[in-house]
Amino acid sequence: RPAAPWWTSAVVYQIYPRSFQDSDGDGIGDLRGVLQRIDHLVELGVDVVWFSPVYRSPQDDNGYDISDYQDVDPIFGSLADLDEVVAALHARGMRVVMDLVVNHTSDEHPWFVESRGSKDNPKRDWYWWRSARPGFDGGAPGAEPTNWGSFFSGPTWEYDEATDQYYLHLFSRKQPDLNWENPEVREAVYAMMRWWIDRGIDGFRMDVINLISKVVAADGSLEDGPVADGRYGDLFPHSVNGPRLHEFLQEMHREVFDGRRDTLLLVGETPGATVHDGKLFTDPARHELDMIFTFEHMGLDHGPGGRFDRRPLDLLDLKATLSRWQTGLQAAGWNALYWENHDQPRIVSRFGDDGLYRRESATMLATVLHLHRGTPYVYQGEELGMTNAHFAALADYRDIESLRFADEAGRLGHLTDEQILDGLTFGSRDNARTPVQWDATPGAGFTTGKPWLSINPNHETVNADAERRDAASVFHHYRRLIALRHDDDVVRHGDFELILADDPHVYAFTRSLDGRSLAVFANFTGDPRTVPVSFTATSDALVIGNYPDAPSSDSDTVSLRPWEAVVYRVT
Numbered sequence: 001r002p003a004a005p006w007w008t009s010a011v012v013y014q015i016y017p018r019s020f021q022d023s024d025g026d027g028i029g030d031l032r033g034v035l036q037r038i039d040h041l042v043e044l045g046v047d048v049v050w051f052s053p054v055y056r057s058p059q060d061d062n063g064y065d066i067s068d069y070q071d072v073d074p075i076f077g078s079l080a081d082l083d084e085v086v087a088a089l090h091a092r093g094m095r096v097v098m099d100l101v102v103n104h105t106s107d108e109h110p111w112f113v114e115s116r117g118s119k120d121n122p123k124r125d126w127y128w129w130r131s132a133r134p135g136f137d138g139g140a141p142g143a144e145p146t147n148w149g150s151f152f153s154g155p156t157w158e159y160d161e162a163t164d165q166y167y168l169h170l171f172s173r174k175q176p177d178l179n180w181e182n183p184e185v186r187e188a189v190y191a192m193m194r195w196w197i198d199r200g201i202d203g204f205r206m207d208v209i210n211l212i213s214k215v216v217a218a219d220g221s222l223e224d225g226p227v228a229d230g231r232y233g234d235l236f237p238h239s240v241n242g243p244r245l246h247e248f249l250q251e252m253h254r255e256v257f258d259g260r261r262d263t264l265l266l267v268g269e270t271p272g273a274t275v276h277d278g279k280l281f282t283d284p285a286r287h288e289l290d291m292i293f294t295f296e297h298m299g300l301d302h303g304p305g306g307r308f309d310r311r312p313l314d315l316l317d318l319k320a321t322l323s324r325w326q327t328g329l330q331a332a333g334w335n336a337l338y339w340e341n342h343d344q345p346r347i348v349s350r351f352g353d354d355g356l357y358r359r360e361s362a363t364m365l366a367t368v369l370h371l372h373r374g375t376p377y378v379y380q381g382e383e384l385g386m387t388n389a390h391f392a393a394l395a396d397y398r399d400i401e402s403l404r405f406a407d408e409a410g411r412l413g414h415l416t417d418e419q420i421l422d423g424l425t426f427g428s429r430d431n432a433r434t435p436v437q438w439d440a441t442p443g444a445g446f447t448t449g450k451p452w453l454s455i456n457p458n459h460e461t462v463n464a465d466a467e468r469r470d471a472a473s474v475f476h477h478y479r480r481l482i483a484l485r486h487d488d489d490v491v492r493h494g495d496f497e498l499i500l501a502d503d504p505h506v507y508a509f510t511r512s513l514d515g516r517s518l519a520v521f522a523n524f525t526g527d528p529r530t531v532p533v534s535f536t537a538t539s540d541a542l543v544i545g546n547y548p549d550a551p552s553s554d555s556d557t558v559s560l561r562p563w564e565a566v567v568y569r570v571t
């Protein structure tokens with residue numbers, strides 16, 4: 001077997017700097033705060049830290065709207081602080097991955113300021129400027145060039161009176177989309193990426209990278225999408241996995257990564273990507289990306305209304321979806337494994353039980369994810385079993401997506417205020433963005449000031465201090481799972497096979513490499529479950545479990561307690 005790339009043995013930790021650690025009492029996490037918490041990362045044992053954006057930004061979308069790619073926003077510190085953080089992480093053996101947001105910039109980026117200046121500005125074509133729909137006056141109702149609905153509610157087009165044209169923004173109106181058709185745009189992005197690599201960073205997490213190529217007709221026009229909800233057209237057919245996507249990624253590889261790919265980690269965020277797309281992105285022979293974030297398993301508890309529309313998870317769907325990705329990328333390609341990030345509600349509140357069985361269900365979910373083949377990502381606070389925010393009022397929310405959804409739903413009147421709040425309680429991105437709970441003090445050890453987003457009151461019991469003291473905690477279980485991956489090549493590289501496929505309550509699979517196997521059994525319910533096994537599950541063979549004592553088993557069954565997960569070595 002050829003030597004596997006370093007990132008196939010790695011575990012990545014995501015820091016959302018705004019909510020990680022505040023060092024100056026302004027209620028917003030910052031880079032000097034990260035320096036205070038490096039021991040936590042070392043103890044956990046992660047290999048890579050990915051930072052959500054810290055670049056200069058008006059913070060319309062918490063930094064995913066960048067106005068200067070080569071500077072740090074003052075709320076987070078300075079470039080010198082960032083260099084210090086990178087050096088400190090490197091000194092402790094960790095690599096650093098930066099977020100790369102190049103589908104769009106901020107509307108305050110100098111490129112866009114120039115572009116909107118006049119129709120004949122040299123940077124006009126760096127963004128997507130289009131005139132009103134034929135027969136309509138600019139700015140009139142329904143005059144948008146296409147009918148697309150934005151990820152953040154409302155239309156994807158903003159009218160600019162000065163030049164009587166619209167610009168495209170798939171996200172907020174302060175996030176205009178860059179026009180990747182223009183080679184100058186691509187060269188400017190590649191130059192910026194080279195600058196960061198030369199500065200010593202170890203890779204990129206590429207924000208919505210499969211949105212950069214749009215479907216453009218020969219005459220330069222963009223087309224309407226199918227209308228599903230009676231208001232806006234779907235932007236996916238014309239903006240996701242577009243015709244030049246793979247060409248752009250291969251060009252980026254040649255221009256930026258050639259010769260240094262071995263040391264870098266390249267992970268793409270790719271909403272709407274299928275297993276087939278996943279293969280195209282991550283087959284090493286194609287020179288595109290190392291791994292991608294699929295959204296398929298994250299949509300399984302969404303109803304037709306999307307992320308704010310809760311539908312109970314059917315475990316059979318989750319098993320089928322994850323298995324498809326596992327087996328689909330087995331021969332060529334690689335998976336990124338995740339339950340959480342700054343856009344997803346907390347997994348223990350979602351697929352687990354954040355009340356009575358918080359510890360058990362959080363550790364069960366961790367066991368399942370970390371026993372898959374791929375590179376696991378741990379989002380800050382996930383390793384503490386942090387839960388959703390359970391905010392009581394709309395005024396508690398800060399996230400632009402949540403606020404725009406509430407605003408639009410309120411205006412259209414198709415949801416009651418209570419339904420809107422329920423939707424946010426379930427689906428808001430702020431669920432993942434409450435400050436990290438370090439200790440039981442009023443500021444949770446996160447800040448001495450007023451936090452930018454409320455701290456979850458359960459920090460009095462759910463916090464890093466308490467987790468560290470308890471040997472059976474979520475934190476120590478994550479630590480053990482990460483160590484297991486480092487120690488065991490079956491965990492890293494074993495082939496995946498789903499077993500007990502029809503069991504609606506227990507997720508079970510094997511991992512096998514060179515005649516050695518592991519068998520994983522996970523109870524996704526709060527009731528005891530007994531499953532048949534075809535080997536002798538002795539306590540000697542138990543590799544890891546999430547209860548302090550071994551489960552009961554006999555020669556042909558394993559009995560699982562509520563939310564129990566066990567991994568056996570099978571001989």
Ligand code: TEU
Binds near residue numbers: 208307
């Ligand atoms: O997210 C893109 C994305 O498709 C979704 O996860 C998005 O968060 C949205 O909630 C869909 O409902 C990325 C970033 O991770 C996100 O934080 C940014 O807001 C977005 O791109 C724009 O840069």
